Amino acid sequence: MAPGSTRIGLLGGTFDPPHVGHVIVAADVADALDLDRVLWIPAAVPPHKQDQSVTGGAVRLEMVEAACGADERFQPSTVELERPGVSYTVDTLRWLRDRSPDADLVLILGVDQFRTMETDWKEPEQVLRLATLAVMDRDGASARGAIPNVPGAEEATFVPVTRVDASSTRIRQAVSAGVDVSAQVPAAVLAIIEREGLYRG
Numbered sequence: 001m002a003p004g005s006t007r008i009g010l011l012g013g014t015f016d017p018p019h020v021g022h023v024i025v026a027a028d029v030a031d032a033l034d035l036d037r038v039l040w041i042p043a044a045v046p047p048h049k050q051d052q053s054v055t056g057g058a059v060r061l062e063m064v065e066a067a068c069g070a071d072e073r074f075q076p077s078t079v080e081l082e083r084p085g086v087s088y089t090v091d092t093l094r095w096l097r098d099r100s101p102d103a104d105l106v107l108i109l110g111v112d113q114f115r116t117m118e119t120d121w122k123e124p125e126q127v128l129r130l131a132t133l134a135v136m137d138r139d140g141a142s143a144r145g146a147i148p149n150v151p152g153a154e155e156a157t158f159v160p161v162t163r164v165d166a167s168s169t170r171i172r173q174a175v176s177a178g179v180d181v182s183a184q185v186p187a188a189v190l191a192i193i194e195r196e197g198l199y200r201g
Helices: 020-033 057-068 089-099 111-115 124-130 140-146 168-176 187-196
Strands: 007-013 037-042 074-076 104-110 132-137 157-160
Touching (some): 007 020, 007 089, 020 104, 020 132, 037 057, 057 187, 089 104, 089 124, 104 111, 111 132, 111 140
Parallel strands (some): 007 037, 007 104, 104 132
């Protein structure tokens, strides 16, 4: 990309719910790579969760908007919620590239997502043509030994991020069991969970 182009990080996920781990690692990557913005992109129909029950998109978007209040660089995006069908990353990148042709798009991935790119992703070669990769590495250099056999994957940047013991699955389970999760989700997100009675079984 041209010098001085806008650097936009892309953080996708189900965000059911978004938690403090998302907030912390997004800030870690933004700091490390000097990102101007980080778009949080809740999936409408996650490819790996097509047979699972997911909280409605409008509520998940509201929770993402609440989580984005933690950092002025964070911005929610409705691109996948507004597109029918399964939410494939390559389609999202094409849409963003068409609208921001001069931006430097940085796709933020976890190590497990990176490792399975060759087998589990739709058009992984196109993904790597449309964006550069930032792999969140919580375990040092261990992920570097598992680079997928996709042209361009070897150019991924491994970004050390804070290890946070939080997961959306465990938060849903905790809420269902009546356990306090106030330390695991931003207060504004927790307010929505309580207001909507989410995850109560």
